[in-house]
Amino acid sequence: MPYYIAVYDVNVRRVAKMLKLFRRYLTWVQRSVFEGELTEAQFQRLQHEAGRLMNPDEDVVIFYELRDVRYSRRLVLGTEQGHRDRFL
Amino acid sequence: MPYYIAVYDVNVRRVAKMLKLFRRYLTWVQRSVFEGELTEAQFQRLQHEAGRLMNPDEDVVIFYELRDVRYSRRLVLGTEQGHRDRFL
Numbered sequence: 001m002p003y004y005i006a007v008y009d010v011n012v013r014r015v016a017k018m019l020k021l022f023r024r025y026l027t028w029v030q031r032s033v034f035e036g037e038l039t040e041a042q043f044q045r046l047q048h049e050a051g052r053l054m055n056p057d058e059d060v061v062i063f064y065e066l067r068d069v070r071y072s073r074r075l076v077l078g079t080e081q082g083h084r085d086r087f088l
Numbered sequence: 089m090p091y092y093i094a095v096y097d098v099n100v101r102r103v104a105k106m107l108k109l110f111r112r113y114l115t116w117v118q119r120s121v122f123e124g125e126l127t128e129a130q131f132q133r134l135q136h137e138a139g140r141l142m143n144p145d146e147d148v149v150i151f152y153e154l155r156d157v158r159y160s161r162r163l164v165l166g167t168e169q170g171h172r173d174r175f176l
Contacts, residue, residue: 061166062163071155
């Protein structure tokens with residue numbers, strides 16, 4: 001399963017709903033940053049639901065799909081807030 | 089050269105300085121999200137400078153290092169604000 005990093009920047013009126021949606025699929029890392037593994041079907045559904053929630057003219061969601069985590073590394077400076085299981 | 093995605097969540101008093109620092113090394117994508125290629129030396133310097141600016145007890149910076157972009161993909165929903173050259 002690919003590993004995803006998702007970041008969004010949405011109108012303040014939609015933040016709560018987007019947070020709730022993304023938390024159903026991925027692990028909250030900080031602010032509007034989420035991570036986690038998704039199957040292709042889950043990823044399609046998340047994109048679909050996010051697309052229905054957001055205003056494409058004002059909001060943006062960016063997904064970084066890492067198909068092989070052996071080619072990536074995660075480095076943290078400071079103190080993480082979000083809980084996540086060590087995968088990447 | 090590896091490709092980096094950087095996200096940070098810092099105390100509001102330090103946001104302006106962190107933005108200025110990260111813009112010297114990477115391309116601003118949205119909010120506190122940056123992307124771009126860095127040499128190992130540049131990456132070390134950016135980590136060092138960020139470490140000096142931030143309060144590690146309050147702030148966090150996360151770097152995702154993609155050593156081979158062929159194993160990653162970037163998907164955008166909506167309208168991007170930041171300017172970036174199409175690399176990933």
